[in-house]
Amino acid sequence: MNHASPPPRVRREDRVLAEVEAARDEIVAFTAEMIRIPSVNPPGACYRDCAELIGRRLQATGLAVEYVEAEGRPEHTAEYPRVNVVGRGPAVRGRPRLHLNGHFDVVPPGEGWTVDPFSGLVRDGRIYGRGASDMKSGIAAAVFAVEALRRAGVELAGAVDISATVDEESGGFAGVAHLCETGIISSDQTRYAIIPEPFGPTRVCLGHRGVYWFDVVAHGHTAHGSMSHLGRSAIEDMGALLEAFRTRLAPELATRISALPIVPEPSRRPSLNVNAITGGQADEGTQSPCVADRCVATVDRRFIPEESLDEVRGDIARLVRSVEDDDPERRFTIEERMVVHPTAAPPGSPLVAALSRAVEAVRGRPAELVASPGTYDQKHFARIAGIEHCVAYGPGPLEEAHQPDESCAVDDLVASTQVLALAALELVGPV
Numbered sequence: 001m002n003h004a005s006p007p008p009r010v011r012r013e014d015r016v017l018a019e020v021e022a023a024r025d026e027i028v029a030f031t032a033e034m035i036r037i038p039s040v041n042p043p044g045a046c047y048r049d050c051a052e053l054i055g056r057r058l059q060a061t062g063l064a065v066e067y068v069e070a071e072g073r074p075e076h077t078a079e080y081p082r083v084n085v086v087g088r089g090p091a092v093r094g095r096p097r098l099h100l101n102g103h104f105d106v107v108p109p110g111e112g113w114t115v116d117p118f119s120g121l122v123r124d125g126r127i128y129g130r131g132a133s134d135m136k137s138g139i140a141a142a143v144f145a146v147e148a149l150r151r152a153g154v155e156l157a158g159a160v161d162i163s164a165t166v167d168e169e170s171g172g173f174a175g176v177a178h179l180c181e182t183g184i185i186s187s188d189q190t191r192y193a194i195i196p197e198p199f200g201p202t203r204v205c206l207g208h209r210g211v212y213w214f215d216v217v218a219h220g221h222t223a224h225g226s227m228s229h230l231g232r233s234a235i236e237d238m239g240a241l242l243e244a245f246r247t248r249l250a251p252e253l254a255t256r257i258s259a260l261p262i263v264p265e266p267s268r269r270p271s272l273n274v275n276a277i278t279g280g281q282a283d284e285g286t287q288s289p290c291v292a293d294r295c296v297a298t299v300d301r302r303f304i305p306e307e308s309l310d311e312v313r314g315d316i317a318r319l320v321r322s323v324e325d326d327d328p329e330r331r332f333t334i335e336e337r338m339v340v341h342p343t344a345a346p347p348g349s350p351l352v353a354a355l356s357r358a359v360e361a362v363r364g365r366p367a368e369l370v371a372s373p374g375t376y377d378q379k380h381f382a383r384i385a386g387i388e389h390c391v392a393y394g395p396g397p398l399e400e401a402h403q404p405d406e407s408c409a410v411d412d413l414v415a416s417t418q419v420l421a422l423a424a425l426e427l428v429g430p431v
């Protein structure tokens with residue numbers, strides 16, 4: 001009789017978690033390598049270099065890699081080509097596919113850094129640099145989540161695809177939107193999508209508010225500045241409209257509150273920000289005395305899912321008309337710049353449940369469900385590709401995005417990688 005007991009079985013999940021932990025130094029090194037490529041937007045520098053670095057890593061993880069240039073987009077130029085990279089897992093017919101997507105463009109470093117923004121410095125358990133939080137660490141987490149599944153020898157019933165894309169910071173039109181419009185990302189193949197934007201290792205972001213971005217133009221009549229009564233100042237008229245935004249519209253917006261858990265809390269209400277004002281003579285050298293015949297305000301109105309775009313548009317149009325009605329000489333026109341619809345994963349989404357369970361398993365406490373005041377590429381997944389089960393989950397403190405001395409804690413990076421790996425395992429399933 002043989003009394004030798006079989007070797008203790010290590011749970012599949014524990015093997016995956018251990019593989020992520022064992023890859024800690026590699027994850028950090030890969031993040032630093034990405035940070036060292038200054039893929040700054042604008043103008044969209046070094047995109048090809050960054051796409052190729054990520055592409056080589058995806059290939060090593062066993063994905064089929066394709067580079068997708070944003071042909072036909074005006075911002076895709078010889079000097080600043082828009083190059084995206086897509087890695088596909090082995091296809092299994094009829095099985096769910098999960099798509100992990102991160103943007104590798106970063107905003108310009110700006111002033112106030114105490115470290116080199118493109119060195120990828122690691123110090124006292126944190127990795128520093130432009131993109132350390134938003135969101136090159138997120139891309140590293142996505143890649144090593146899949147790599148850990150491979151190293152743990154887990155065979156998946158479905159597949160995990162990874163894309164790294166450009167231009168999120170300027171709207172994502174040559175990035176995720178392009179991949180969705182060309183059918184490279186589509187709901188035909190992809191059931192779930194996770195964008196590892198920096199909401200931190202315990203927060204799952206369900207979606208974001210909408211944007212109605214427009215110019216309102218005041219039309220005046222020029223005259224000699226010493227006889228201003230002969231003209232009509234567009235700046236004075238704009239002043240009346242700005243006052244109406246403050247006294248008539250803002251109190252109304254303050255009464256509306258979203259059921260979506262938008263953070264920070266004041267962003268649960270709709271908001272309006274006057275982004276820019278231009279009017280009268282340009283401030284270049286000498287001025288000559290003229291009444292301003294044109295004044296333009298660029299307005300950024302953020303709206304909640306409980307408001308419809310028609311309602312938002314209607315509110316603005318009515319307010320502008322009422323300010324015109326106050327004075328028969330007054331005239332404004334509205335020119336729309338951009339519309340983004342609010343989006344959120346549906347209630348009861350299995351994607352949210354899987355991420356929540358994974359957060360609990362890794363961090364020992366429930367995930368906090370949040371939503372974002374500003375938009376990110378989720379809009380394109382939802383509106384163009386029709387992938388409604390899409391959320392953001394990734395390492396890095398949101399507060400450090402776009403700041404000097406941007407950084408990410410290495411422990412958070414590793415924990416988020418573990419969460420993504422466990423969630424992927426649950427969503428596409430072991431064989």
Ligand SMILES: [Zn+2]
Nearest residue numbers: 134135168197
């Ligand atoms: Zn981002």
